Amino acid sequence: xVNAQSLNQSPYTRYGLGEVVxxxxxxxxxxxSASISLAGHKHINFANPASYGFVAKYSPIFDAGFMGKxxxxxxxxxxxxxxxxxxxxxxxxxxxxxxxxxxxxxxxYSTTGYDITNKGEINGDSVTYxxxxxxxxxxxxxxxxxxxxxxxxxxxxxxxxxxxxxFGTLEKDRxxxxxxxNYYNTKLVDKSIVRGLLFDVGxxxxxxxxxxxxxxLGATANLGRxxxxxxxxxxxxxxxSDDQIFENPKDxxxxxxxxxxxxxxxxxxxxxxxxxxxxxFTFSAQYEFQNWQDYSENFDSTSITPSEMRQxxxxxxxxxxxxxxxxxxxxxxxxxISTYRLGFHHGNTPYFISDTHLKQYGISFGISIPLxxxxxxxSLSLGFELGKIGTTExxxxxxxxxxxxxxxxxxxxxxxxxxxxxxxxx
Numbered sequence: 001x002v003n004a005q006s007l008n009q010s011p012y013t014r015y016g017l018g019e020v021v022x023x024x025x026x027x028x029x030x031x032x033s034a035s036i037s038l039a040g041h042k043h044i045n046f047a048n049p050a051s052y053g054f055v056a057k058y059s060p061i062f063d064a065g066f067m068g069k070x071x072x073x074x075x076x077x078x079x080x081x082x083x084x085x086x087x088x089x090x091x092x093x094x095x096x097x098x099x100x101x102x103x104x105x106x107x108x109y110s111t112t113g114y115d116i117t118n119k120g121e122i123n124g125d126s127v128t129y130x131x132x133x134x135x136x137x138x139x140x141x142x143x144x145x146x147x148x149x150x151x152x153x154x155x156x157x158x159x160x161x162x163x164x165x166x167f168g169t170l171e172k173d174r175x176x177x178x179x180x181x182n183y184y185n186t187k188l189v190d191k192s193i194v195r196g197l198l199f200d201v202g203x204x205x206x207x208x209x210x211x212x213x214x215x216x217l218g219a220t221a222n223l224g225r226x227x228x229x230x231x232x233x234x235x236x237x238x239x240x241s242d243d244q245i246f247e248n249p250k251d252x253x254x255x256x257x258x259x260x261x262x263x264x265x266x267x268x269x270x271x272x273x274x275x276x277x278x279x280x281f282t283f284s285a286q287y288e289f290q291n292w293q294d295y296s297e298n299f300d301s302t303s304i305t306p307s308e309m310r311q312x313x314x315x316x317x318x319x320x321x322x323x324x325x326x327x328x329x330x331x332x333x334x335x336x337i338s339t340y341r342l343g344f345h346h347g348n349t350p351y352f353i354s355d356t357h358l359k360q361y362g363i364s365f366g367i368s369i370p371l372x373x374x375x376x377x378x379s380l381s382l383g384f385e386l387g388k389i390g391t392t393e394x395x396x397x398x399x400x401x402x403x404x405x406x407x408x409x410x411x412x413x414x415x416x417x418x419x420x421x422x423x424x425x426x
Contacts, residue, residue, distance in 0.1 A: 018112035026407025029383030030366020031318025032343025036272030049160030052101030052145025065407030196227030261299030362387025
């Protein structure tokens, strides 16, 4: 039996630090998240910090968004539905020098949420096994990107880097409960506190081939490292009350507090390319890889390298059509001046369970609607994704999910509200 928890409801979030949330503005989700090679001055692209160098002069970008997920968790015998909603990002990109952008923001790094119950027998007595987890790790991000080569509209080359301070708490509980009232049950509470820095870097290249075509290339690397953490581990035996709600502790088996150690986050790389036709159509593709087999938790009391984690691979593809133009700016039908996106992704997840490397695939679509009344490039973006993780074979759980996202990219008025502009008169 599978039950839902807040923030997430995937049973596979029990491994590692949970489900890692891609740092992504809502506007790029509709393209299957194929955004490593994309750069522009209307949206913040967290996937490649080199893109920050494309921020327009006097025109910072404020970006905020929310994400939701509805899942149908399915086994060979039963199913369960659940919905969660959380903050996607809250960020600001500022131009601090010519062709140089600085970003800071808050967003989730990973989420954990599951409640799994199994029945069994020990020496003829019925026993219930429960695994429950909840919590999240947040990311406070600071990024810097700069164009180091700029030949007008013909060639641009940019570099960038992100520094992310991770902080948050995860709790994972395991319980063994006997139906017989005179048996002692056991419970293990594993609480992890994460505090540490992660870094990633990016490169971006743009070239205009002719008046109709241009292309972009992007590359990123997550610089894996050991992130500081603390663990509290508490295990005890207890007798349940008659209504099975209250626990009456009997003996403490393990009691470890503030055990300092580290979570070893593995390295990862990504490569992307995109082609733009007449500044209207964008075709994008990318590949990402991260060696989660190197993930480990190293503490004085425990040292864990989960056997259930493997290398992850993801291929993403997207297409975008931008209907916006100065000739139809005053069109009362906003759908004639919006930007439309469609995407697809597939690959292997980090999870290897029951001799099965779990796969993930999904299709996505989205739209960005310009806020014409603001007199700027501000927009409201919607992104949706239908996908699946896992399988019902070999006693596993399939997560059939629907992601829905809403985000705002707010920019100053193009004529009358230029920010960070040095004024001659006060």
